[in-house]
Structures are given as C-alpha cells and as structure tokens.
Amino acid sequence: MVWPAIIIGLLILIWAVSLGKMHFGLGLNSKAGFLNDDRTAGGHSKKNVLLVVAHPDDETMFFSPAINYLTSRAHNLHILCLSTGNADGIGNVRKEELYLAAAVLKIPCQHVKVVDHPDLQDGFGKVWTTDLLVAIIEQEIHSKAIDLIITFDNYGVSGHCNHCDVQRGVRKLLQNTSLQVEAWELVSTNIMRKYSGPLDIWLSMLLAGRCVDGQMHCVLNESPYKSYQAMAQHKSQWIWFRKLFVSFSSYTYVNTLKRMKI
Numbered sequence: 001m002v003w004p005a006i007i008i009g010l011l012i013l014i015w016a017v018s019l020g021k022m023h024f025g026l027g028l029n030s031k032a033g034f035l036n037d038d039r040t041a042g043g044h045s046k047k048n049v050l051l052v053v054a055h056p057d058d059e060t061m062f063f064s065p066a067i068n069y070l071t072s073r074a075h076n077l078h079i080l081c082l083s084t085g086n087a088d089g090i091g092n093v094r095k096e097e098l099y100l101a102a103a104v105l106k107i108p109c110q111h112v113k114v115v116d117h118p119d120l121q122d123g124f125g126k127v128w129t130t131d132l133l134v135a136i137i138e139q140e141i142h143s144k145a146i147d148l149i150i151t152f153d154n155y156g157v158s159g160h161c162n163h164c165d166v167q168r169g170v171r172k173l174l175q176n177t178s179l180q181v182e183a184w185e186l187v188s189t190n191i192m193r194k195y196s197g198p199l200d201i202w203l204s205m206l207l208a209g210r211c212v213d214g215q216m217h218c219v220l221n222e223s224p225y226k227s228y229q230a231m232a233q234h235k236s237q238w239i240w241f242r243k244l245f246v247s248f249s250s251y252t253y254v255n256t257l258k259r260m261k262i
Helices: 002-024 058-072 092-106 130-144 163-177 198-211 226-230 238-249
Strands: 050-053 076-081 112-114 148-152 184-186 216-220 254-259
Touching: 050 058, 050 130, 050 163, 058 076, 058 092, 058 148, 058 184, 058 216, 058 238, 058 254, 076 092, 076 130, 092 112, 092 226, 130 163, 148 163, 163 184, 198 216, 198 254, 226 238, 226 254
Parallel strands: 050 076, 050 148, 076 112, 148 184
Antiparallel strands: 184 254, 216 254
C-alpha cells in the first residue's frame, strides 16, 4: 500500500508544480517568439488573428490557452465558428452561449461570427464542402484584415469530421491564393497526453523547444480557471463528462501550435 500512496503523492505534486509553472511563467515556451511578440524583444505589434472552429464550445475546450495568450497581449482576436452546433436542434441556444463564453475570454461579441448555412451542419458524417469553406473564410480574412489564422490540424483533436473539414478549408484557401496570411494548426496528441491535464506541459515544452526553426510553439494557459468559467457559459453542453474533460484535458492547460505547411 506504500507505493501507490507514493505514486499518487508524486502525481499531485507534479500537478501542483505544473499549475505553478503556468501561473508564474510567461505563457510561451519556444525558441522564437510567437507572433514576434517575445517580451525580451522590447514590445510587440498588434496582429489581427482569426480563430477558425467548427462548433460553439470548440474555442474553449481546445483553444483557450492560445486565446488567453493572445488577448492578454492585446492582439485583435476574431472567432469564426462555421456552424451553430445544431446537431440536437438547439443551434440558436449554442450560438448565444458562444457569445457569453467569448465575453469571459475577453473577446468582444462583434469579433465573433457564427455561420448558419444549410450545407454546414453539425454532425458525424456531415461532409462540409471545401469550396464553401474557402469562400467563407476568405471573406472573413478580407473584412477583418487578418494577419494570422489558428485552426485544427488534420486530425482535429478528436477526429471529428467537421474539425478535419475546417483544416482542409483553410489549407485549400492558402494553397490557391496569394494572401499573405500565416496559418497555425493545433497539434493533436495521443489519448494518454490528451487526458494528462497540466502534466503534459513538460513534454509539450520539450518538443516545442527542440524545434529551432520557429515552426512550432508551446502556449501555456496563464488562467485555466477562466477557461473553466468560459466553458460553463455553454450551459447546454456543461454536463458531467465535459466538466471532467475541461479539468483533465491537456488542451485546457497547453496548446502546441505548428505552422501549417502549404
């Protein structure tokens, strides 16, 4: 009985140290400053950043470390949500919940756009047309003078087909246009890392630190409790297993962003 107690005690200690690292750290761990705003470089210029997601609550469940990092440094963050999340017939409710969550995350409601298109409906097996996604994303880039896009990678964290379609839409847009816009993907991890909570920050920092060409960055969540508060605004989704997800998911505590290869 001694060894299990020791192991549990060590895990609790590492968990606490990890939270402390996030709270007292600078938020970013990589060899080159993300968005060229390394504080040691003497300030930074504001960027117009577009976060492209598939459903209301994606922004909080998966991207809150990046959101908190960007808003705390006064970048102009916009959210483009490509569906209302109407799989259960409550799309209008979920749309309003996204605005509430954005307010907690310090994103003005006028910076949040939710698309309600008959060909972009939430659900497994609902294939989203790439050309339609390209047209919608491109319009948002032009209207908001976007400098940089953040979105899912080709696995989309959970393998959800809508997440993957969003990534394909962004990639195709940048492949077939002369737009001078950077795109960064949220790196999907294996299931052990995915549910390791803040413990994953150490491996994430190590992997990002080994990337010397500035193509990968590790962003720590300086305010995990704010992420929890934001997810609580999605009341229709705030059931027991999502409460557990937000508590134990590494995506609540760290985002690893990788430059999209076009």
